[in-house]
Amino acid sequence: MPRNIRTSKRKVLGRTSGVNLYADQAVQVQAIMESIGEKRESPVLRILIDEALAARRRKAVHHGESELAAASIDLAETLQTIQMLLLKLIRQSETTLRAQDITLMLAQEHLAETMFGRKIVWNRLEVASLLEVGILPHEISERLAVELAEAKNSAYGIAEEISQRSEEQPNDNRPLATEDEFPVEGDFHSQG
Numbered sequence: 001m002p003r004n005i006r007t008s009k010r011k012v013l014g015r016t017s018g019v020n021l022y023a024d025q026a027v028q029v030q031a032i033m034e035s036i037g038e039k040r041e042s043p044v045l046r047i048l049i050d051e052a053l054a055a056r057r058r059k060a061v062h063h064g065e066s067e068l069a070a071a072s073i074d075l076a077e078t079l080q081t082i083q084m085l086l087l088k089l090i091r092q093s094e095t096t097l098r099a100q101d102i103t104l105m106l107a108q109e110h111l112a113e114t115m116f117g118r119k120i121v122w123n124r125l126e127v128a129s130l131l132e133v134g135i136l137p138h139e140i141s142e143r144l145a146v147e148l149a150e151a152k153n154s155a156y157g158i159a160e161e162i163s164q165r166s167e168e169q170p171n172d173n174r175p176l177a178t179e180d181e182f183p184v185e186g187d188f189h190s191q192g
Contacts, residue, residue: 032048126144
């Protein structure tokens with residue numbers, strides 16, 4: 001035992017308990033007493049209690065470290081799972097963006113064809129009759145521009161209304177637009 005019992009500066013309390021040792025413990029305590037030259041067993045028991053308490057603290061710290069290591073392993077697994085889920089979400093988002101890009105391209109193509117078709121119909125059906133009535137070509141072009149602007153405004157208004165509905169009630173199953181919300185073909189031509 002490395003410590004000198006007589007030079008310890010720790011305060012000794014009065015007798016706190018009577019210790020009844022097992023026979024094998026009594027033999028071991030007696031051997032320790034002889035090896036350090038102590039005549040009483042209470043200083044030896046204090047040393048043994050110190051050693052036992054220190055061992056218990058080390059064991060508790062080691063056990064806490066193992067729990068901490070297990071917790072850090074669990075944390076690492078959790079982080080890995082989160083990373084995997086984020087990567088899946090990124091891939092799904094990229095797929096969604098590609099699908100939206102395709103939808104946008106198709107919508108743009110449809111709008112371009114619609115505008116081109118409207119101009120063809122205008123030139124073949126309306127221009128001739130307007131020229132016969134005496135309307136000048138620049139006035140005819142202005143009328144076409146006004147009708148196209150009205151059609152665009154109507155389309156943007158419907159798109160804005162649809163957007164507002166989807167923000168207010170995203171799970172609503174009602175139709176996005178009703179028949180009376182779409183401009184009727186005759187309305188455009190009757191204004192000219």
